Amino acid sequence: MIGGSRTGNCTGDLNGIDAISECSPGPEGRYSGIFARETSLETIRLKSPIDGSIYAERPVATDAQINAVVERARAAQPGWAALSIADRGKYMLAFLEALVGKADEIVPELAWQMGRPVRYGGEFGGVKERTQYMVEIAEKALAPVPASNPKDGFRRYVKRDPLGVVMVIAPWNYPYLTAVNTIVPALMAGSTVILKHAAQTLLVGERFARAFEATGLPKHVFQNVVLNHAQTEKLLGSGRIDHVNFTGSVAGGRAIEKAAAGTFMTLGLELGGKDPAYVLPDAKLDHAIANLVEGAFFNSGQCCCGIERIYVHEKVYDDFVDGFVAEARQWTLGDPRDKDTVIGPMAQSRFADFIREQKAEALRKGATAHMNTKDERDTAGSPYLPAEVLTGVNHQMSVMREESFGPIVGVMKVRDDDEAVTLMNDSPYGLTASIWTRDTERAIAIGDRVETGTVFMNRCDYLDPALVWTGVKDTGKGAALSAIGYDNLTRPKSYHLREAI
Missing domain, CATH: 3.40.309.10 (Aldehyde Dehydrogenase; Chain A, domain 2)
Structure with missing residues (x-):
């Protein structure tokens, strides 16, 4: 909920965990809190750097809601992966159109959340370029790779299977660009996605959820959730997430690795830089x-x-x-x-x-x-x-x-x-x-x-987006964008087929 009288009116479930709420912004683009039927006692508060006011407040998900999110993502994934790459691409381009269509609302909203001047118009140039490019190359990047040495009587190739359930832990500094780097290719590859956005840009996750809902995306293929640090670590340690992409501090990356230890999930970590x-x-x-x-x-x-x-x-x-x-x-x-x-x-x-x-x-x-x-x-x-x-x-x-x-x-x-x-x-x-x-x-x-x-x-x-985005040393591990980004969001599966004798 929002402090003062500058609230809008929202109804619906918690932050896009289930149904996406219909929200009307109050003055200055502020949104009122969206509370689930089973309301958490803890909330995440977004303090605006403009004037120190509480710009938005959201309840964290309950354990039951978190479990439901993961179960729904797992259940939705096979049906999503069964769609053709071309059909998945249509959803991504429709999502892009829906998101960019809200630019007039999103730009001042970003200024309130993290302080970027409105003169720069948000992040839509890069969001367009990356989304369109990753959709464009998907057919080729995800195509089966035939064995380099053909053999008579055999069909041999490596297929790229989706990882399953991908979690994106997105940062506040470029809250749309950084999230798109993983969300779009993960969905294009046939995985389902759970987004946990930074507290400082709490409303960005809701923007993603509403844009995907506008496309008619199959339910639970993309879900936005509000979690605290302890809940995030517990979820990563549960073994129910197949891949996590985290952009943030070195300390945060180490916490992610520690939480995921022993689960054998794959990691993408973009951490510090100088x-x-x-x-x-x-x-x-x-x-x-x-x-x-x-x-x-x-x-x-x-x-x-x-x-x-x-x-x-x-x-x-x-x-x-x-x-x-x-x-x-x-x-x-x-x-x-x-x-x-x-x-x-x-x-x-x-x-x-x-x-x-x-x-x-x-x-x-x-x-x-x-x-x-x-x-x-x-x-x-x-x-x-x-x-x-x-x-x-x-x-x-x-x-x-x-x-x-x-x-x-x-x-x-x-x-x-x-x-x-x-x-x-x-x-x-x-x-x-x-x-x-x-x-x-x-x-x-x-x-x-x-x-x-x-x-x-x-x-x-x-x-x-045509070049891989990666780093060395304490900057992290993994890779995003380009065809190599798809390699990091899929698992290889070999087919060694011998013709009947």
């Missing part, structure tokens, strides 16, 4: 500066593959820093509901306080802050945090080694490629790395030495 960029002497500086500023500060720096540290060759260091700081000063802080706002508040005040601590430690150790931003909202305990650029940084500072996940970036001078590669690899994470040069072969050679899941040249902070 993505570096290296600017070479021949880089087109104006292009590098504009793109790296956006890569560092878009979404208040709360991007899985956002730029968190930049290494610049000494030959162009001074020019780069001057241009970067000038460009960064255009990224001003404001109310995310204002169409002119470029940076909104961070999702939670504790995230902003962590960045404040990183900055203070760096300054104590000799770093220089360049933005000189004065904002009365920038105080301890506030989610409003201006962008910051630091120089004079080194790897004894937390800001250059520990994940920041906020609007702060350190820029460090390097002598050559060897020093740059050494520093880029001096991290427990490895999601993406970007190289800025006009020399493609040199970029490839450097990329071959960097411990990362994706190498960019002259771009950053983007997922191409």
Whole structure:
């Protein structure tokens, strides 16, 4: 339920666990709570970073409801898998149309939930691209693979079977994009899906559920559920889930692995990141500066593959820093509901306080802050945090080694490629790395030495659905998108058929 008088009216079962409720938004797009007939005593409360108000509140599912969700998902899966890939694709494209059709409601709703400015219009460009691409390649990616050495009298091939029941534990920073990465290909592969969304973006799961309901998707093929951490761990440890995809912190990933231990379920874990960029002497500086500023500060720096540290060759260091700081000063802080706002508040005040601590430690150790931003909202305990650029940084500072996940970036001078590669690899994470040069072969050679899941040249902070999305080291395990993403959401089954003699 919502605090104050800004509620709408909803009826129906709990958060799409069974029937999807018909909800009418109140003022500012806020939704009232949806309570099941068997109501839980515990609720999840969504505190808006805009003004600290409780934007939404939902009851967690009861044990009986959780059991029913899993049983229904298991029962619905064979019938869903029996549909053709083409028919499953029609549902996915209809879902996409239904979801995008609510953009006018979803965009301000996202601003209230996690602070992203409305000027960016939600996540629908990427949601469209990824959904359409994964539907497009499904027939080929899921086709049986014949044995490479044909033999007379035999038919031999490997089939890709659906995993069964797939659980998606989605994050708040890109709540639609990250969830689509698994939901769409898992459903295309013939599995059923249970979504548990982050508390900070509680309403996103309901948006998914309503969009799927609008398509006439067979009942219980997709279900949204509200759980606390203990319930999630208990469910994963029950052995009743076949695969879980989790996007979040390293600590969260370890908790997921521990909960799932002994069940032999498969895991997809996208965890921490500290993505570096290296600017070479021949880089087109104006292009590098504009793109790296956006890569560092878009979404208040709360991007899985956002730029968190930049290494610049000494030959162009001074020019780069001057241009970067000038460009960064255009990224001003404001109310995310204002169409002119470029940076909104961070999702939670504790995230902003962590960045404040990183900055203070760096300054104590000799770093220089360049933005000189004065904002009365920038105080301890506030989610409003201006962008910051630091120089004079080194790897004894937390800001250059520990994940920041906020609007702060350190820029460090390097002598050559060897020093740059050494520093880029001096991290427990490895999601993406970007190289800025006009020399493609040199970029490839450097990329071959960097411990990362994706190498960019002259771009950053983007997922191409035709390329696998994966990481190394503490960034996690598994893979999403591309045909390889389908491999991770299916199990191989061999057929060795001998003709009758």
